[in-house]
Amino acid sequence: MNEAINNIIARRSIRKFKAEQVSNDLLKVVLEAGTYAPLGSFGEKASYKITAVNNKAKVEWVNGITNKALLNIKVDDSTNSRLLKPIERAKQGNAQFLLNAPVFVFITNDMYENAMADCSCVIENIMLAAASVGLGTCWINIFSRLNNCPEIRQMFNELDIPAEHKAFGCIALGYPDMEIPAPCPRAEGLWKIVV
Numbered sequence: 001m002n003e004a005i006n007n008i009i010a011r012r013s014i015r016k017f018k019a020e021q022v023s024n025d026l027l028k029v030v031l032e033a034g035t036y037a038p039l040g041s042f043g044e045k046a047s048y049k050i051t052a053v054n055n056k057a058k059v060e061w062v063n064g065i066t067n068k069a070l071l072n073i074k075v076d077d078s079t080n081s082r083l084l085k086p087i088e089r090a091k092q093g094n095a096q097f098l099l100n101a102p103v104f105v106f107i108t109n110d111m112y113e114n115a116m117a118d119c120s121c122v123i124e125n126i127m128l129a130a131a132s133v134g135l136g137t138c139w140i141n142i143f144s145r146l147n148n149c150p151e152i153r154q155m156f157n158e159l160d161i162p163a164e165h166k167a168f169g170c171i172a173l174g175y176p177d178m179e180i181p182a183p184c185p186r187a188e189g190l191w192k193i194v195v
């Protein structure tokens with residue numbers, strides 16, 4: 001195998017990070033790799049935005065607002081069932097939704113038809129680039145369900161994320177503080193070659 005394929009195979013989600021901050025120079029390289037992802041807007045300018053918070057105190061601020069937003073959600077029959085566990089965790093006190101990572105990255109976009117696909121390609125590029133330079137990442141999905149919470153909109157505003165943007169995915173990022181697990185065996189039948 002070549003190095004690129006080995007890197008794809010070796011990348012794993014990392015959920016425990018060292019406190020060590022990532023240099024802005026290294027982070028730039030990784031985020032820039034994200035921008036080389038394929039794009040569904042047919043040659044037009046990309047509409048997504050990558051917003052990286054590279055400051056532990058600010059990441060904690062984001063986590064605090066996430067807790068607040070969850071605590072303010074009124075639970076009834078219309079509540080997204082995937083938010084019920086996070087709401088319970090928030091009620092228990094200062095849950096770590098961002099995995100205590102030193103860096104947290106929002107990938108946001110407007111609502112054009114390929115918005116989610118574009119963001120997913122950017123996220124995968126970032127995760128692979130990060131793995132290739134010894135950084136760990138984990139996709140964090142909770143913000144895709146909190147986009148309409150007033151606390152989250154206010155935070156996006158303070159982070160300069162456009163008002164018409166939603167978070168389609170986020171990334172916790174930092175130096176791994178755990179062994180990188182081996183990949184579990186892939187299921188049979190996920191691909192087929194037709195000749």
Ligand SMILES: Cc1cc2nc3c(=O)[nH]c(=O)nc-3n(C[C@H](O)[C@H](O)[C@H](O)COP(=O)(O)O)c2cc1C
Nearest residue numbers: 011012013014015138139140141142169181183184
């Ligand atoms: C769309 C998507 C959403 C995910 N959301 C979360 C999440 O909110 N929290 C989390 O810890 N992992 C999340 N993950 C990571 C998956 O759990 C992980 O990729 C999967 O278990 C396979 O493990 P691996 O990445 O180590 O190969 C998400 C992954 C994807 C693709």
